[in-house]
Amino acid sequence: MLWFALILPDLPLQVFTRGVEDAGLLAVVEPQPRATIVAATAAARVRGVERHQGVAGALVVVPELALRERDPALETATLAELATWAGRFTPCVSLDPPDAVLLEASASLRLFGGIDALAQRIAKAALPLGLTTTLAAAPTPLAARWLARARPGTLVRPSEGWAHALDALPIELLADGAPVPAATLELLRGVGVRRIGELPRVPRDGLARRDASVVTDTVARARGRDPDPRPRFVPAERFASRLVLPASVAHTEPLRFAAGRLFSNLAAWLAARRAGLDCCRLHLEHDRAPATVVEIVTGRPQRDAARFVQLACEHLAALTLPAPVEALRLTADAPVALPACTPDLFDGESDAAREAALRLLDRLRARLGRDAVHTVLPVADHRPERAGRGRGRLHGARDHR
Numbered sequence: 001m002l003w004f005a006l007i008l009p010d011l012p013l014q015v016f017t018r019g020v021e022d023a024g025l026l027a028v029v030e031p032q033p034r035a036t037i038v039a040a041t042a043a044a045r046v047r048g049v050e051r052h053q054g055v056a057g058a059l060v061v062v063p064e065l066a067l068r069e070r071d072p073a074l075e076t077a078t079l080a081e082l083a084t085w086a087g088r089f090t091p092c093v094s095l096d097p098p099d100a101v102l103l104e105a106s107a108s109l110r111l112f113g114g115i116d117a118l119a120q121r122i123a124k125a126a127l128p129l130g131l132t133t134t135l136a137a138a139p140t141p142l143a144a145r146w147l148a149r150a151r152p153g154t155l156v157r158p159s160e161g162w163a164h165a166l167d168a169l170p171i172e173l174l175a176d177g178a179p180v181p182a183a184t185l186e187l188l189r190g191v192g193v194r195r196i197g198e199l200p201r202v203p204r205d206g207l208a209r210r211d212a213s214v215v216t217d218t219v220a221r222a223r224g225r226d227p228d229p230r231p232r233f234v235p236a237e238r239f240a241s242r243l244v245l246p247a248s249v250a251h252t253e254p255l256r257f258a259a260g261r262l263f264s265n266l267a268a269w270l271a272a273r274r275a276g277l278d279c280c281r282l283h284l285e286h287d288r289a290p291a292t293v294v295e296i297v298t299g300r301p302q303r304d305a306a307r308f309v310q311l312a313c314e315h316l317a318a319l320t321l322p323a324p325v326e327a328l329r330l331t332a333d334a335p336v337a338l339p340a341c342t343p344d345l346f347d348g349e350s351d352a353a354r355e356a357a358l359r360l361l362d363r364l365r366a367r368l369g370r371d372a373v374h375t376v377l378p379v380a381d382h383r384p385e386r387a388g389r390g391r392g393r394l395h396g397a398r399d400h401r
Contacts, residue, residue, distance in 0.1 A: 002115065002158060004103040004122065005144035006082065007134045011099045013039035015074045018130030019243045019258035019328070026066045026246050029055055038070060066247060074244060075099075078131070081241060081265050083233045085129060087272030089122060094141070094230035096177060100148070102141045102230060106158075115155050128264040128305070138165070141230055142222040146173045163223040167197025178218040187212060196222075235272055239280075239332040241265045248287070248324035252316040255284070255325060259312045260305070262330040267305035275335035276301035282312055282330055286323040294319065301336040 008014060017023040027040040027049055035055040048061040058065055075098070083101045086093045089112070092104035105118060112118040115137060126133050136147035138156040146169055147154040156165045171188050173196070174180040193202060196219065204216060220226040241262050249255060259282060270276055278301045284292040294315045296308060377389050 001104055001139055002106040002109065002137055003139065003141045003144040004105055004119070004135060004137045005096070005141065005148040006086065006101045006103070006122070006126075007145070007148045007152075008079065008082065008099045008131060009134060010039045010132075011075050011078065012070050013041065014131055015071060015078050016068050016244055016246045017041065018078075018261055019245055020254070021257060023246050024066070025049075025062055025064055026068065027058060028070050029067050030070050068244075068246065071244065074242070077242065080233075080236075081268075082126075082129070082131060082133075084235045084272060085126070085265065085268035086122075087233075087235060088125070088268060089118065091232075093233045095233050096141070096145060096230075100145055100177070101233075102144065104141075104230075105137075115157060119153075119155055128260070129268075130261040130264075138162070140222055140224045141228055142177055142218070143224075145177045146222065149173060149176055164197075166222060167195060169196045170194065171196055171199070174215060174218055178214070178221075180214055180218055184212045184215060188215070235269060237333075239266055239269045239335075240329065242327060242329040244327045245325065248326055250321065250324045252319050252321060255316055255328065256309070256313050258328050259316070259330075260309050262328060263305040263308040263312070266308065266330060266332060267303050270303035270335060273335055274338060276303045276338045277332050277335055278302070280308065280330060280332035282315075282328065284321070284325045285327040285329060286321075287326050289323040291329075292319070292322065292325075301338060303338070 012028045013026070016026065016028065023041050023043075025041065025044045025047065027037050027044055030036050030038045037049060037051055037053045037055065037058055039051065040049040040058075044062060044065060047065075049058045049065060055067065079095060079097065079099065079101065083093050083095055086101055086103050090103050090105045090108045092107075094102040094104075096102050103122075109115055109118060112121055119135060119137065123133070123135060134148050134152035136144050136152060136154045136156075138144040138147055138154075139158040139162055143156070143163070143166055146166065147156065150169050150173060154165070156162050171185060171193055175182065175185060188199075188202070191202065193199060199215065199219060204213075217226065221228040243258055243262055245258065262282070266277075266280065278298045280296050282294040282296060284294070286292070294312065296311050296315065298307065298311065379387055379389050381387050
């Protein structure tokens, strides 16, 4: 087996920054039991804001610092989005809370050209999601997680003696993804253990007497000596993705970038189902006003994120916001299975022209309105002014005589 681990560092912060190109001076606050900083942007850290710092102290250092309260539900939803996206590489995807996704990809290596090519493909494909990830691979899920945390980019192939790659890792990783209590780690440090490879010199009986046998069980799972089954992640049947903005937006122009993130998620959801859509809804959420809903319709089912973004931009350009936007939400359902596309030996140019015409029709409908563009049907009538009839493509026949 070969597991890839994708970790989202500073996930509490990323859920707020992925929708903007520059989040500026922003920090995420854990309100309980005492208001403290759990993550901050690079710009804020340069100015002196630190993790675990009190909010009052942070505001003294940076008075203009913007604060957002941590949103665990949004973090969970973002992790599920990443797992849905990962389904394009393998159907064997597992959530590993609080901030990791695991992919068992041994059956996909030949398809993607080997472990190195697949790792590069995963890292490159994650960029449109607006999420920063660290990646590693190993024959067990726990080993892959530890390596992604401590040594990002490490790719350990299944071979005899592969587990020695874990020997130099610090023992603090034992509590990452496993129920090893802090007291046990303190005990190990007290007897001089600093690295995972030093654990065999600690008597197993001594660990058992101190209720620290969880250490040996955890290492056994990481090294592949004990089984470590992981439940498979099942994507939702209906697509719904929400992106919270770090600050209110009063104009539609900045929303285009954030919408692109949501449509990348939609394309990943559709790719995992090998399906397409001809309609989705973009909800612009306001603080004290009903959400503004933008319906995006295409000429035929598809999953091209760039196509959806282009149509969304046409709608947003013609939109007047009733109130500042706090968050964006994209919803869709009823995906349609798309057949596999094969190149046409003789008719490639006509297919390209047909696709260009459909793109033009979609943009005209988005810009002018769904009732503004019609096809013309011939009518058997000797009078030229009565020899044609307009027909709305999306709303059925309509007589415009």
